[in-house]
Structures are given as C-alpha cells and as structure tokens.
Amino acid sequence: MGLSPVRxxxxxxxxxxxxxxxxxxxxxxxxxxxxxxxxAAEEPGHPSYVATLTGAxxxxxxxxxxxxxxxxxxxxMLEALEAARRRISFETYxxxxxxxxxxxxxxxxxxxxxxxxxxxxxxxxxxxxxxPAHIERLQNAGAHLVHFNPPRWYRLEDVNFRTHRKILVIxxxxxxxxxxxxxxxxxxxxxxxGGWRDTQVRMRGPIVRAMEGAFYESFxxxxxxxxxxxxxxxxxxxxxxxxxxxxxxxxxxxxxLKLLYLLTIASARRTLDIASPYxxxxxxxxxxxxxxxxxxxxxxxxxxxxxxxxxxxxxASRQLYDNLMSLGIELYEYQPTLMHTKVIVVDGIWSxxxxxxxxxxxxxxxxxxxxxxxxxxxxxxxxxxFEQDLIRSERITPERWRQRPLIDKVRERFWVLFGEVF
Numbered sequence: 001m002g003l004s005p006v007r008x009x010x011x012x013x014x015x016x017x018x019x020x021x022x023x024x025x026x027x028x029x030x031x032x033x034x035x036x037x038x039x040a041a042e043e044p045g046h047p048s049y050v051a052t053l054t055g056a057x058x059x060x061x062x063x064x065x066x067x068x069x070x071x072x073x074x075x076x077m078l079e080a081l082e083a084a085r086r087r088i089s090f091e092t093y094x095x096x097x098x099x100x101x102x103x104x105x106x107x108x109x110x111x112x113x114x115x116x117x118x119x120x121x122x123x124x125x126x127x128x129x130x131x132p133a134h135i136e137r138l139q140n141a142g143a144h145l146v147h148f149n150p151p152r153w154y155r156l157e158d159v160n161f162r163t164h165r166k167i168l169v170i171x172x173x174x175x176x177x178x179x180x181x182x183x184x185x186x187x188x189x190x191x192x193x194g195g196w197r198d199t200q201v202r203m204r205g206p207i208v209r210a211m212e213g214a215f216y217e218s219f220x221x222x223x224x225x226x227x228x229x230x231x232x233x234x235x236x237x238x239x240x241x242x243x244x245x246x247x248x249x250x251x252x253x254x255x256x257l258k259l260l261y262l263l264t265i266a267s268a269r270r271t272l273d274i275a276s277p278y279x280x281x282x283x284x285x286x287x288x289x290x291x292x293x294x295x296x297x298x299x300x301x302x303x304x305x306x307x308x309x310x311x312x313x314x315x316a317s318r319q320l321y322d323n324l325m326s327l328g329i330e331l332y333e334y335q336p337t338l339m340h341t342k343v344i345v346v347d348g349i350w351s352x353x354x355x356x357x358x359x360x361x362x363x364x365x366x367x368x369x370x371x372x373x374x375x376x377x378x379x380x381x382x383x384x385x386f387e388q389d390l391i392r393s394e395r396i397t398p399e400r401w402r403q404r405p406l407i408d409k410v411r412e413r414f415w416v417l418f419g420e421v422f
Contacts, residue, residue, distance in 0.1 A: 033284040035259070036291070037266035041350035047242040047374045050263050054246050054256045062205030062241035064373065066381045070186030073178070073200040074100060080170045080202075081107040087117040087229060089169040089215040093126035093162065093355075094181035097134075104182050105134045109141040117229070118143035121218045123163045124150040126181070146222040148367070160421065163222075163367035165247075166200075166355045167215045172231040175203045175211040177354050177369060179340045197334060197389065199275075199341040199382075201353055206234045207371070210245040214369050217247065243373040248356065248363060257356060257370060258363040261344075262288050264372065268297045268346045273386050275302040275341045278313050280359035280419045281320070293328045302389055304340070305333035312415045313359075319412035319419075325398050332393040339389070342370075343382050351379045360420045 039049045051058040067073045081088060081104075088111055095101060112118045120138065122130060124147040138145050148163040168176040178200030180186055188195035203211070209230060216228040248257035265272060265288040272292055279301060281289065292299055301324070308314045321331060333339075344352040354370030356362035 032287060033262060034287050035262035035266050037263055040269045041267040041346040046267060051244045053263060054260050056244040056246050057210060059207040059210060059243050062203060062207045062243050064378045065202040067200045067202060068385055069198060070180060070195055071188060073180050076202060077168055077176055078103055078107050080174055081111060084111050084116045084170045086171045089119050089212050091121040091165050091167040091215050091218050092181045093123045093164045094183050095122045095127040095130040096183035097129055097131040098184040100184050100187060101134060101182050105137055108143050109137055112141040112143045119219055119224060120145040121148055121222055123148045125162055144224055146224045148218060148222045160365055163218050164355050165218060165367050165369045167211055167369060169208060169212040169215060172208060172212060175208040176200055177371060179342050194337060196338045196340045199343055207243050207245060209233060214245060214247050218367055241373060241375050243371055246370055248368040257368060260372060264344055264346055264352055265289060265292055267350060268292050270297060270347045272297050272299045273345045275343045275386060276358040277304040277340050278357040278359050279303050279317050282360055289329060290327050300330040302332050302334060302386060302393060304338055305335055307338050309338060315411045315415040316419045319416035321396060321401055331396040332390055333396060334389055334393045336392055345379050345382050348379050349376050350374055351382055
C-alpha cells in the first residue's frame with residue numbers, strides 16, 4: 001500500500017530538511033582565516049600584491065563607467081547589444097518574464113539574425129520563470145541558450161549550487177557586470193515606485209578578455225557548444241585602472257574570492273565602505289572587520305531594510321548587528337526600496353564590485369565574479385553614490401536596536417542557524 005498524501009508530504013519535507021541540514025554541516029567554515037596585508041591599499045604595489053596572492057592576472061589600461069539603477073543600466077546594455085557585430089556572451093541568474101525580458105530577447109534575436117554569435121547562460125533555478133516562448137524565439141533565431149545546473153531528483157544537493165554571475169561581453173571590446181539581472185523589478189514603475197537600488201559597471205580595455213573567459217567557464221560547464229572564441233590578448237595602453245577578475249564556484253575558486261574579500265579588508269588603513277544586501281559575514285570576515293576597526297579604520301556598511309525579497313536572510317543578518325555595532329562598525333539600512341548594490345571601497349582608491357554578496361552563499365556555493373580595481377576616479381564615483389544612499393538610509397544605533405520586538409529577536413536567532421547556506 002502506498003503512502004497517504006499527508007505522509008508523502010511529510011516524507012518530502014523531511015528529506016528536504018535533511019538536505020538543508022547536511023548542506024549547513026558541509027559548508028560550515030572549518031578554519032577561521034586571520035588575514036593581514038603587508039601592503040596598504042594606497043601603496044603602489046598593492047594591486048600586484050593582491051593579484052599574486054589570489055592567483056589572478058593583473059590587467060592594466062582599463063576604463064570604467066558606473067551605471068546607477070535600471071533606468072540607466074538597461075538602456076546602456078541594450079544599446080551595446082544593438083551595436084554587436086561579431087559575438088555576444090551573456091550570463092545571468094534571473095531572466096524573468098516581463099517588459100525587460102521582452103526587450104532583451106528582442107535584442108538577442110535581432111543580433112542572431114544579423115549573423116552575430118549569441119551565447120547565453122541562465123541559471124536553471126533563478127531563471128525558472130523565463131517565458132518558454134522566449135526560449136523558443138532565441139533558439140529559432142540561432143542563439144545558443146543553456147541552463148546552468150538543472151535540478152535533478154537524484155542529486156538534490158545540487159540545488160544549492162547556482163550561477164549568480166552577471167556578465168555581458170560584446171565583441172570582446174566592452175563588458176558589463178554588477179548586480180542586475182533581467183527582470184522588471186529593477187525599473188521604476190509609472191508612479192515612480194519600486195526600482196531596486198543597484199549598480200552595474202561598463203568596462204573597456206584588456207580586462208574584457210578576462211570577463212569573457214569567465215563566461216565560457218559557465219557556458220561550457222552548462223553544455224554550451226564550443227570552441228570558446230577569444231580575441232588575441234590586447235597590448236596594454238598605460239598603467240591606469242589596474243584591475244583583476246576573481247571568480248568563485250562550488251567546485252573551485254571559492255577560496256580565491258573569499259581571500260580577495262579578506263585582503264581587501266586587511267588593506268584598509270583609513271576607511272572601509274561596504275554596500276551589500278544579504279550581509280552575513282562569517283567568522284573569518286568578522287575577524288577581519290574587528291582588526292580593521294582596531295587599527296583605526298572607519299567601517300560603514302550600507303544594507304537593505306525590510307524592503308527585501310528574502311526576509312529570512314534579513315533576520316539572519318540582523319542577528320549579527322549587536323556584535324558588529326559593538327566593534328564600532330556603522331550600520332545603515334536603505335529605506336526606499338531593496339538595496340541590491342554590491343560595492344566595497346577602501347581608502348578612496350581600491351574598489352571591488354560584481355555579483356557576489358557579502359555572505360557564505362556567494363563565497364562558498366555560487367558561481368560568482370568580482371572585479372577589483374585600483375583607481376581613484378572610480379572609487380570617488382562609487383563613494384558619491386554611497387553618500388547619496390546614506391541620505392536615504394536609517395542608521396541603526398545600539399539603543400534603538402535593543403528595543404526591537406521580542407518576536408524579531410526570536411526570528412533572528414532561528415534564521416541565523418541557516419546563515420551558511422543563505
């Protein structure tokens with residue numbers, strides 16, 4: 001006799017809980033890393049120092065343009081797609097049905113029909129709401145679209161391992177990365193509401209080749225047709241904009257991206273400004289932040305508020321607030337909408353941006369990609385946005401925080417147990 005529907009549901013829930021529990025156990029940090037930096041962010045040798053320690057190539061002679069929010073980001077990305085002549089490499093976590101998806105699908109279709117090679121990677125979970133008609137349109141136009149790591153019932157643990165990278169490379173000449181995927185919630189509606197707060201960066205120069213190389217890692221792993229096509233390595237035009245690209249994944253590279261975060265914190269001597277949603281620093285990161293404050297660094301963290309798409313993660317993050325504030329770290333919650341920007345700036349010269357959040361999921365589980373740059377102009381541009389965002393944020397103070405409702409404290413203590421897999 002088979003199981004009743006109730007018993008079957010219980011078995012499924014128990015199995016799912018077991019998978020989550022195993023995931024929590026497997027991804028607990030075994031070692032707390034205490035990283036120091038012999039070279040400060042403002043010293044000339046710092047980019048080479050970090051590149052060598054993380055195993056990344058150092059690319060010189062790059063240009064960077066910061067794009068703020070979907071109303072500025074999407075038109076620039078779509079304009080680049082329309083200008084494509086040879087190939088398009090695109091990777092994203094979310095490809096949601098809606099107006100933005102219609103514009104991107106149309107742009108990809110048109111490019112493929114005029115002879116451009118169009119290669120696309122979407123995450124099988126994050127892009128599960130992609131309109132099937134759009135998939136058919138892209139395939140009929142000749143684009144190559146692959147789904148990264150489709151979940152399978154006999155490998156439930158693989159559900160945990162996603163590609164969260166956001167990469168667009170056009171003709172090997174211009175690249176974009178940041179926090180934005182393909183979805184309408186990055187666009188302000190007709191009443192001026194909504195529109196997630198986010199940042200994307202457009203890049204030109206030798207670093208674009210490294211971005212496209214990272215794309216092919218995911219494309220080939222997802223079963224995309226080869227061979228990968230890259231333009232010849234460009235000659236460096238000047239030393240300005242020294243930059244490196246660091247990837248993470250569930251099978252390799254995670255330590256390098258985590259090391260990049262820890263070295264970035266360790267290189268600060270005056271200021272460390274962090275913008276990140278889903279902020280869940282682990283023991284190694286907490287140790288680094290504590291040491292930064294101890295040596296006199298002013299640390300500010302700009303985070304999301306209740307305006308979030310993942311309230312359990314927010315509760316887990318808030319469980320750490322007391323400890324963070326006791327260290328002397330300034331915490332701010334952005335009020336108007338979901339703060340989705342992922343940017344760190346050190347001492348007004350060293351910037352890091354990309355797809356990774358400041359949490360264990362990004363540093364240990366997901367495919368991610370971050371760019372780190374030594375460039376005062378870029379850092380100043382990021383800091384202008386940061387200061388403007390602080391105006392629209394609420395600073396969290398210890399006195400006010402301790403007066404929050406008891407039910408919130410209970411939720412925080414519960415959800416922080418899952419912090420390692422969020």
